[in-house]
Amino acid sequence: MFAEQAGSIELLWGGRERPSRGPKPALSLDRITRTAIALADASGLAAVSMQRIAGELNFTKMSLYRYVPGKTELVALMIDTAMGEPPAPRTGSGWRPALRAWAESLSAVFHRHPWLLPATVGPRVMGPNELGWVESALAALADTGLNGAEKLDAVVVVNGHIRTLAQVAVSMGVGSTRARSPEQVMSAALNELLVGRSDRYPALTAAVASAAADDSHDQALEFGLERIFDGLESFMHRRTARHAKPEAGAEPGAKSGAP
CATH class of the missing domain: 1.10.10.60 (Homeodomain-like)
Structure with missing residues (x-):
């Protein structure tokens, strides 16, 4: 290559x-x-x-x-x-706020430049700025206990969520995707498509109406990030608990090899 x-x-x-x-x-x-x-x-x-x-x-x-x-x-x-310079790593706030800030910044880049979606597919060479974005995301996960492969996988998952939302916004584009958030574009497109078709899509119609009624729409980015972070945090806690658990049959505080 x-x-x-x-x-x-x-x-x-x-x-x-x-x-x-x-x-x-x-x-x-x-x-x-x-x-x-x-x-x-x-x-x-x-x-x-x-x-x-x-x-x-x-x-x-x-x-x-x-x-x-x-x-x-x-x-x-x-x-x-x-892509521009990556956001400076946030220190002292924990990995979740740091990775969320990174994700929101990356989402804004795709929002400003929708053509980046097709341009960044397929074999290619990443440049200094783009590699810097990966470095910044990995730095946010520095003290999580994840190994290198797990950190890279976590970044891939977060990046995939961001790209998916941006791609859906472009494919369902109503007006300018640069003028509104991806969630707003999707909501407007769904509302337009469902006019006169509620009998055929009752579950979708009910979900869209419920989101509008309790003002919980336009949160796809945040919702997805929080669920991804919840999963990562649960994984970290399980690993910590597994490592802290004494071997089966061993007395608490007993030393291996004691007579």
């Missing part, structure tokens, strides 16, 4: 900014990348092309190739730039 992604690795991790020869250029890799992000934010990832970016910048398409080899490498740069 890395051989096929050599261009992305060079741009993401090699720090290449401008051609080494010739006069000081008017373009920059950052300017090209941010123009591409603006296009994707407005019209989706499919709208991004080297020709379109060149037109937006009033340069020729060939000028862009002096900075970035092609769209694959450009998308890699777009992802890492759009």
Whole structure:
């Protein structure tokens, strides 16, 4: 995989900014990348092309190739730039508030840039910012007693919950997904679909009506996070209890090998 992604690795991790020869250029890799992000934010990832970016910048398409080899490498740069710096780890508040803050920040990123969902699927190279997000989430779980594999799995589960909500919001989009929360988009779409169809979907109609009546809608992100965290906490407690339990048949306080 890395051989096929050599261009992305060079741009993401090699720090290449401008051609080494010739006069000081008017373009920059950052300017090209941010123009591409603006296009994707407005019209989706499919709208991004080297020709379109060149037109937006009033340069020729060939000028862009002096900075970035092609769209694959450009998308890699777009992802890492759009992700931005990860939130600083929260200290002294416990792992749940720290991981919740991380999750809410990541949800906001997908909310601002819906094109990140398809862009971050499949084999690819992660950049410094994206890897920093993983580092930040793992740091939140530092004192939980989970081993490395379990911490990574926990981050994958939380990330999956966030992505699922964002994807559903996009697929059921009513209006602009950047103007409302994913839960608001889903609620509006469900209400619209259920008009005149309550007999066919009585359970769904009742659930939506109940959520609206007690103002408990628009909480899918928080609800899911809390249930995931409850599961992790229960797992941690079981492990602690198992390790603290004396061996079967052993007297409390007895030393192994005593006569």
